[in-house]
Every structure is written in C-alpha cells, then in structure tokens.
Amino acid sequence: MKVIEVDLGKRSYPIYIGDSILADKELIDKQITSHQVLVVTNETIAPLYLKSIVNNLAGLDYDVLVLPDGESYKSLDCFNQIISRLMEKKFNRTCMLIALGGGVIGDLTGFVAACYQRGVKFIQIPTTLLAQVDSSVGGKTAVNHPLGKNMIGAFYQPSAVLADTSVLSSLPDREFSAGLAEVIKYGLIRDREFYEWLENNIDLLIQRDNKALIYTIERSCINKAEVVAQDERESGVRATLNLGHTFGHAIETGLSYKHWLHGEAVGCGMLMAADLSMRLGLLEQEQVDRIKRLLVRAKLPIKIHKDIKLKQMLENMKVDKKSRDGILYLILLSDIGQATITADYTEQALTETINHFLE
Ligand code: NAD
Ligand code: GLY
Numbered sequence: 001m002k003v004i005e006v007d008l009g010k011r012s013y014p015i016y017i018g019d020s021i022l023a024d025k026e027l028i029d030k031q032i033t034s035h036q037v038l039v040v041t042n043e044t045i046a047p048l049y050l051k052s053i054v055n056n057l058a059g060l061d062y063d064v065l066v067l068p069d070g071e072s073y074k075s076l077d078c079f080n081q082i083i084s085r086l087m088e089k090k091f092n093r094t095c096m097l098i099a100l101g102g103g104v105i106g107d108l109t110g111f112v113a114a115c116y117q118r119g120v121k122f123i124q125i126p127t128t129l130l131a132q133v134d135s136s137v138g139g140k141t142a143v144n145h146p147l148g149k150n151m152i153g154a155f156y157q158p159s160a161v162l163a164d165t166s167v168l169s170s171l172p173d174r175e176f177s178a179g180l181a182e183v184i185k186y187g188l189i190r191d192r193e194f195y196e197w198l199e200n201n202i203d204l205l206i207q208r209d210n211k212a213l214i215y216t217i218e219r220s221c222i223n224k225a226e227v228v229a230q231d232e233r234e235s236g237v238r239a240t241l242n243l244g245h246t247f248g249h250a251i252e253t254g255l256s257y258k259h260w261l262h263g264e265a266v267g268c269g270m271l272m273a274a275d276l277s278m279r280l281g282l283l284e285q286e287q288v289d290r291i292k293r294l295l296v297r298a299k300l301p302i303k304i305h306k307d308i309k310l311k312q313m314l315e316n317m318k319v320d321k322k323s324r325d326g327i328l329y330l331i332l333l334s335d336i337g338q339a340t341i342t343a344d345y346t347e348q349a350l351t352e353t354i355n356h357f358l359e
C-alpha cells in the first residue's frame with residue numbers, strides 16, 4: 001500500500017492507494033472516527049461495492065443513501081435529500097459522511113459535509129480512475145446549477161482518501177480513458193519524467209495492469225497534492241490543473257453535457273492547448289504530434305465533436321471561470337512538463353486552432 005500526505009497544516013490528510021484497501025478492515029476502522037456514519041453512493045456502485053464498506057460499520061449508528069446515477073444528480077435537490085436524511089437520523093456535528101463513488105458522488109457528498117452544521121468530517125472512497133487521480137483529492141466540492149456546472153460549492157478537504165485499484169476492474173472502457181486524460185495532464189503540466197513513463201507504459205495501463213495502475217495513481221496524487229499544498233484556493237498555480245479544461249468545457253457546453261465524457265473533452269482540449277502553444281511559438285510541432293500520439297493510444301478523441309461550430313466554441317470559452325475582467329486566461333504549454341498561464345495570444349491564433357480541430 002502507498003500513502004501520500006496532502007500537506008495542509010491542521011487540515012492535512014492521507015491518501016491510501018492499493019489493490020485491497022476495501023478489504024483492509026483495520027485501515028477502514030481507523031478512518032471512521034464517529035459513531036454516526038452516512039454512506040452516500042449511487043445505484044450502479046451500490047450492488048458492486050457497498051457491502052464491503054457496510055461490513056465495517058457493524059455496531060455503529062449508520063445509514064446508507066443510494067442516489068440515482070448521473071451528472072444531473074449532482075444537484076441541490078440531492079444535496080437536500082442527503083441533509084434531510086442526516087436530520088431524520090438526528091446526526092450531530094460529530095457525524096461522518098462516506099462518499100463511495102466517482103466524482104459526482106464525491107463532489108456532492110463533500111459539499112454536504114462542508115455545509116451540514118457548518119462542517120462535518122467526510123471520507124472519499126473514489127471508484128473511478130478520474131476520481132482516484134483527481135476529484136477526490138484537493139477539496140473542491142460542488143453541485144451544479146441549471147445555468148452552470150459546479151456553480152455552488154466550497155473548498156472543503158476530506159479527512160482521508162481511500163483509493164482501491166481493484167474497483168476499477170468494473171469501470172467501462174470509456175470512463176477509464178476519461179480518467180487517463182487527467183493522468184496525462186499531470187505529465188504535461190509539471191512532470192516530464194511521468195509523461196515519458198506514460199509513453200512507455202500506456203498499453204499496460206489500458207489493460208489495467210495493477211502495478212502500472214498503482215504507480216499511475218500514486219504519481220498523479222503526488223502531483224496533485226503538491227499543487228494543492230501550494231495553492232489550495234486556486235489563486236495561482238492550481239489553475240494549471242485546468243490544462244485543456246477551457247477548450248473542454250466549451251465542447252461540453254456545446255454538447256449540453258451529452259455525447260462526450262468530461263475527460264474526453266479535456267483530452268481533446270489539452271491537444272488544442274498544445275496546438276495553440278505551437279502557433280504562438282511556445283512548443284514545437286513535433287511535441288504536439290507526440291501528445292497526439294499518446295492521446296490516441298489512451299483512446300481519447302483528438303477532433304472536436306462534429307456538432308460543434310467555431311462561433312459556439314468562442315462564445316462558450318468566454319464564460320470560463322478563468323476569465324477575469326473580460327480577459328480569458330489560458331493554460332498553455334512551453335514544453336512537455338511545463339505549463340504557463342497566459343492571456344498573451346491573439347484571437348487569430350485561437351481561431352486557427354479551433355478551426356484545425358473542427359471535423
Ligand atoms: P461519475 O461519478 O459520473 O462516474 C462515471 C460513471 O461510472 C457513473 O455512471 C458511475 O456510476 C460509474 N462508476 C463509478 N465507479 C464505478 C466502478 N468502479 N465500476 C463501474 N462503474 C462505476 O464521473 P467521474 O468521471 O468519476 O467524475 C466526474 C465528476 O467529477 C464531474 O461532476 C466533475 O465536475 C467532477 N470533477 C471534480 C473535480 C474536483 O476537483 N472536485 C475534478 C474533476 C472532475
Ligand atoms: N481538478 C482541478 C482542481 O482540483 O483544481
């Protein structure tokens with residue numbers, strides 16, 4: 001088992017990574033520091049993994065809330081359902097929440113934990129690759145508003161993250177590749193050596209080789225933990241974790257969050273960021289081609305979905321959270337392993353990049 005510490009002073013916490021974490025009764029017992037526990041999960045994950053969690057809760061005052069599956073349930077309505085259950089159970093400020101699921105369950109449960117009685121403890125048990133390498137770490141919690149994704153939320157750190165690679169065996173292939181986009185992101189923005197390792201091992205990783213998976217999750221979490229420790233509330237370097245996201249969000253919005261997974265849009269968005277970097281003289285064409293080859297091997301899309309048009313992309317990009325005073329800052333690359341945050345690009349270069357990626 002690997003253990004990584006997210007170093008945030010009094011709010012520091014461990015990330016445990018291994019292939020039999022959920023079977024490790026002693027480890028799980030140690031994390032549950034309350035007598036009152038609510039497990040939040042969804043109807044896809046519950047039949048697969050809920051039992052292994054509940055087995056550890058005998059003797060405690062615990063309950064389980066199983067929500068429907070989907071991004072549309074990362075909502076204020078489900079937030080209310082969880083709060084109601086906590087109140088019906090008469091759970092107090094020392095209760096604990098357990099998020100068992102992907103980023104949707106993790107973000108939603110974390111936000112409830114931030115708000116219930118002004119904050120209660122919660123544990124993340126991420127069950128998708130994306131959640132194990134990204135969303136469960138760093139304390140961004142949120143629900144969606146009908147007018148925008150992640151618009152209601154808080155920075156609120158978990159007390160532990162338990163990433164068990166064995167649960168990834170049931171993850172659909174597309175979901176797995178979507179998680180790989182966030183993995184590749186760490187290599188591109190700050191860890192060239194890891195990027196090169198990914199180039200040498202992506203085929204093993206796609207086959208979900210356990211040793212490769214553990215190394216990948218560990219290295220990703222080390223990178224994320226370092227960035228979060230430096231800039232928890234995203235006033236600087238944390239924004240680099242959004243490489244490809246401005247392009248990606250514009251694609252997702254244009255598709256009304258249908259057809260493509262978030263990681264798929266981010267994968268294509270990272271290549272677009274690399275292409276724009278090349279047009280601005282920051283990156284070589286050969287480096288862009290190298291990134292493209294890795295994304296293809298990770299089974300991620302490298303062209304914008306056919307339903308999206310140039311005007312729509314440009315408009316959608318302008319409402320990005322990284323817009324300040326009407327200026328859109330982009331995360332670009334000055335090398336493989338080196339990100340830069342800049343507004344120093346021309347509308348013409350941006351348009352050329354988008355056009356290059358339109359079907
Ligand atoms: P998700 O939670 O919707 O999970 C994807 C699908 O996989 C769902 O259908 C889910 O039920 C299913 N699933 C989960 N684990 C499974 C398993 N082990 N076996 C089989 N099926 C399984 O999506 P996600 O990609 O995990 O997360 C996306 C969400 O995360 C978005 O809402 C996004 O905004 C958020 N996010 C948050 C952060 C952050 O820092 N907080 C970072 C990135 C993304
Ligand atoms: N997923 C981006 C961040 O946590 O900042």
